[in-house]
Amino acid sequence: MPNTLTNKERMKIPRQAMPEQDNVKRRSNFNEVNIGFTEELAKMEAQRCIQCPKPSCVAGCPVGVKIGEFIVLIADGDYLGAAAKIKEDNLLPAICGRVCPQEEQCEIKCVTGKKGEPVAIGRLERFVADYERETIGIRTPELKSKTSKKVAIVGSGPAGLSCAGDLIQMGHDVTVFEALHELGGVLIYGIPEFRLPKSIVKAEIESLKNLGVDFRTNSVIGFTDTVDELLANGYDAVFIAVGAGLPYFLNIPGENLNGVYSSNEFLTRVNLMKAYRFPEYDTPVFNCKDKNIAVFGGGNTAMDAVRTSKRLGAKNAYIIYRRSDAEMPARKEEVHHAKDEGIEFLFLSNPLEFIGDKDGWLKSVKLQKMELGEPDASGRRRPVPIPGSEYEIPIDMAVIAIGNGSNPIIQKTTPDLDYNKWGNILVDENTMKTSKQGVFAGGDIVTGGATVILAMGAGRKAAATINDFLMNDY
């Protein structure tokens, strides 16, 4: 079949749309919004790839997935072969296919996309990962012979998992320590079910367990064991991948009123602790039903929080952002989904104060209108307050989603690592080595809040250096 198509014919095929759950129905359930390609859609989309001799998409991928090679296998109908091809570079494709910002990484480099729309690389990755899992189950690659070297990985989020996957394949013994009672880090407590079903995260973690990775929950490194104790107790190397994990607040009056949450708390209560099933599950969360909810911030986490509040029954759910639509860091797809679900966006509005009732419950927020001035350090136009433009809107719950600082536990208990002034661990960017022999770090604890795939890339980079360190004894 169609492998005889000319490039011109390929480029005439329109980009296949992702089938979605109905945008009214989904407002009241937590099922995944994107349904995934059918075989027909996947094959059709795969034919859009013109198989560039020097594919620039691969260079855009932080883990270097052989994109053209797996796509041609899909076009041939060899979905399992395509899954195996992806897994040469990425052990967690069902997760990445869902949450990577492909539009800024591989797809932005796609040659087909120069004249029209890029090949839907992420949707194809997701399709083959799901196909494999649903037909024959996740296959695990061959392991190299055991090296008898031991590595401790601190944190079971994306950086920790990708590092663990690589190191176990290289023949090392790997133990992953997780502070919470469930594995997966932000993939479990942060990203909601409707964007990344927990069963998929669990299945991909299960495949790492089957490879022999030893996972220990309820282990807060720094308290349960310090990094030094891990090194003294038989671990030859330690990879710190604890994430960011210390929410920023706005530092405005009224922030400690009842009903004001960090996005971490709101999402953790709902996702990890299943508060949306209260009282069957014991953890409660603010009752959003028929209430006015405001989420402050313009990133993916803000979109996750506001869409979650809608599903919990919010009457009006707002995103309040101090810049404009164009500056929002959230993925376009997430913004589009949010708008479809009836989320209202208040742009160029900056919160000044939370106002409470006599019992200390949030009842409104005072906002100030902003206008865009000159570009700031981030290259985005700086929002400037318009004097006299203050206004107030009634809200019952506020969620602050403006990012995370670095968690202090590792720094306090491992003071001999080098940190920057925000508490991020300093590493050599090419090797992920810290200032301490045998200790490596990657993910949000190094970069500050970033994306799942960047953390995975850091985890893989660290794994390569750790392997070198263990085998060559430098």
Next chain:
Amino acid sequence: MHKIISAKVLAPNIKRFEIHAPKIAEKRKPGQFVIIRINEEGERIPLTIADSNITIGTITLIVQGIGKTTQQLNSLETGDYINDVVGPLGKASHIENFGTAVSIGGGVGTAIAYPTAVALKIAGNHTISIIGGRTKEFVILEAEMQNVCDEVFITTDDGSYGKHGFVTDQLKELIENRKIDFVLAIGPIPMMKAVADVTKEKNIPTVVSLNPVMVDGTGMCGGCRATVDGKTVFVCVDGPEFDAHKVDFETLGRRNRTYLMNEKESLTNFQCESEKAFSQNLQETN
């Protein structure tokens, strides 16, 4: 899974557990806490570690059944299991030789004051303990405190044991008669606030241990934030102990009431189910 090695009723609704958690037993310092989750559906709650036994690898938790989770915990017996126990979390108590140090425990707060009293004694303080309870049966850990402290005073609200009155009455009397260099107060929020008011007048350094609502206990969620010295702190990583004269107790109490309605609903459901199970058992045995 953590096995309950022993479970004993100390007072009405107050139970003492020895729980198998060897690593935590070895690591814990006075003032630190654990977070527990009883089962899959359970919430995560913080509990201060009252004591530990390194030889058998257990930690001691003393629990007052107030809400659903603590009542469910108190329904567990020797040989039962708790799904998750994580810790030790939080900063350890700041201990030094202050001179004369008074540890005040109100109700189940005595369990939290106890390990710090031990550490204060070891550091060389003349250590005084005031144990308060509503009635005689709520006075706990008297023998343990007698063992470590130089002096122990008891107060009960109804006068059924020790001195008739509040722990603050006893504290005022001590302050009038001699030089007190340090006070630790742990108990219900109104009691800690009352102690802080008494010692503030005399400028006596005073520490309280805060018990806000927590989820992860590692600084990740910010749910446990409190106002201390006009600034927001995260009790789980910045505390749990703070300068009593700087704590905004009003905000702490108010934030702790955030889930009052949910807590009532949970508790009623739990009690109904417990009763149902109980009468079913009764029918079966009859």
